[in-house]
Amino acid sequence: MGNKNARGESYTPEQSWQHKKMNRFFNMLDFNFNNCVNAENFVQWGRLISTLKKRSFSPGEADLLRNVFTTVFTFSDVSSHTQLAEVFTNKMDSEGTAGLVLDMVKVFFMWAFELPAPVNEEDNSDNSTFSQDDYVFFLRPLGVSEQKAKEAFSILFEGKVDRKPTISELTLLIVQYMSPNAKDQLEVPHQHVFGAWDGDPNITPFQIQKYRKAFQIHDVTVDGSVNVDDYINWGKKAAQAVNPPVEWTKELEQSWAETFSALHGSEDASYTFDTWISGIKQMGLGLDISSSFKKIFATIDTSKDGSCQMSEFRAFLGAVGISEPKADAAFKLMTDGADDMSEEQFVNAYTHFWFDQEPSDYMHFYGVVDAWNDLRQASFADVQKEEAVIPPMSQSKGLIESAAPDPREGASAGGDKPEVPVE
Ligand SMILES: [Ca+2]
Numbered sequence: 001m002g003n004k005n006a007r008g009e010s011y012t013p014e015q016s017w018q019h020k021k022m023n024r025f026f027n028m029l030d031f032n033f034n035n036c037v038n039a040e041n042f043v044q045w046g047r048l049i050s051t052l053k054k055r056s057f058s059p060g061e062a063d064l065l066r067n068v069f070t071t072v073f074t075f076s077d078v079s080s081h082t083q084l085a086e087v088f089t090n091k092m093d094s095e096g097t098a099g100l101v102l103d104m105v106k107v108f109f110m111w112a113f114e115l116p117a118p119v120n121e122e123d124n125s126d127n128s129t130f131s132q133d134d135y136v137f138f139l140r141p142l143g144v145s146e147q148k149a150k151e152a153f154s155i156l157f158e159g160k161v162d163r164k165p166t167i168s169e170l171t172l173l174i175v176q177y178m179s180p181n182a183k184d185q186l187e188v189p190h191q192h193v194f195g196a197w198d199g200d201p202n203i204t205p206f207q208i209q210k211y212r213k214a215f216q217i218h219d220v221t222v223d224g225s226v227n228v229d230d231y232i233n234w235g236k237k238a239a240q241a242v243n244p245p246v247e248w249t250k251e252l253e254q255s256w257a258e259t260f261s262a263l264h265g266s267e268d269a270s271y272t273f274d275t276w277i278s279g280i281k282q283m284g285l286g287l288d289i290s291s292s293f294k295k296i297f298a299t300i301d302t303s304k305d306g307s308c309q310m311s312e313f314r315a316f317l318g319a320v321g322i323s324e325p326k327a328d329a330a331f332k333l334m335t336d337g338a339d340d341m342s343e344e345q346f347v348n349a350y351t352h353f354w355f356d357q358e359p360s361d362y363m364h365f366y367g368v369v370d371a372w373n374d375l376r377q378a379s380f381a382d383v384q385k386e387e388a389v390i391p392p393m394s395q396s397k398g399l400i401e402s403a404a405p406d407p408r409e410g411a412s413a414g415g416d417k418p419e420v421p422v423e
């Protein structure tokens with residue numbers, strides 16, 4: 001099934017499951033979408049946690065997080081989730097390094113949850129507890145919604161209402177998540193530790209964002225479900241919007257209805273957002289899908305000349321409320337600036353829209369979304385200024401003494417050790 005390691009050996013089921021989990025983690029952490037994860041991504045993560053918690057973020061704290069990353073993963077740069085998995089497994093296989101890794105994961109949480117350092121040997125940090133809010137702030141920078149974070153919290157720590165979960169419990173779940181362990185039942189608790197997740201590797205949080213937009217667009221009647229009426233309404237509006245308008249015929253209605261059933265299995269189907277997503281996962285990417293995408297192309301090509309002109313695309317999106325400039329910009333992105341789009345270009349763009357896990361030009365298929373272009377850059381720009389502020393450092397000292405430099409070093413040096421800005 002194409003699931004092989006570098007030497008061409010097949011992975012064990014345990015390794016495959018580990019890779020699925022690491023793939024998801026890698027994508028969450030690759031904030032810059034450049035297929036590279038390194039210590040700076042941990043720093044970015046930490047900055048965002050600090051911003052969400054409305055607290056400052058010092059160069060010393062950045063150093064602390066770099067140290068956590070380097071101790072847990074060793075390397076400076078990693079370009080794939082399989083490398084992430086391999087290095088972590090090697091670390092945990094060695095008694096000498098496994099303990100250190102566990103300690104550093106705990107250090108991360110002590111820092112993120114602002115827990116006091118243990119006063120003495122007996123005062124074990126393992127018993128330190130955290131709240132649901134702490135957990136939500138820990139996950140949100142990774143693109144996990146508050147809802148998914150809370151869902152995960154209740155799955156993992158259910159029944160613990162009378163006492164808060166401990167750092168040790170959370171650390172164990174993290175280690176299980178990153179390790180090669182079997183998934184011999186439908187659900188294992190640790191899979192949810194980075195937000196509730198059904199284990200499907202093909203749909204990233206960013207895809208869900210795109211699908212949410214697409215669903216809203218498809219629900220033309222705005223009743224919370226997508227069914228054949230939405231397509232027929234869409235078709236009618238598009239026929240009126242195109243210049244010159246196209247007469248709404250029985251044939252045209254039939255073709256929009258057929259397009260709906262080609263994509264959704266039957267003319268009687270009706271979907272909520274959740275069942276829509278399950279349907280997409282089941283359908284997957286295959287030859288069938290491109291033939292149903294061709295049907296959509298045919299309905300958009302109202303002049304029936306085998307090509308989608310910009311005016312037809314405008315009408316198609318204008319019918320569902322997308323402005324001309326946004327539709328035109330989307331069209332130009334997909335055609336490299338040309339004034340018409342071939343069936344092949346259309347199918348290609350639409351396939352990318354659904355299946356690209358990360359941002360690409362095709363994310364703008366349903367009209368340009370500015371927020372997707374600068375969502376992350378904006379959030380990082382906002383927190384850059386926090387960098388200059390040096391807060392009183394208080395925690396984690398005891399735990400990290402042997403493994404990491406004192407996080408206060410940068411602060412006590414009076415700021416003459418400038419933080420390296422992150423792109
Ligand atoms: Ca509807």
Ligand SMILES: [Ca+2]
Pocket residue numbers: 301302303304305306307308309312
């Ligand atoms: Ca045409």
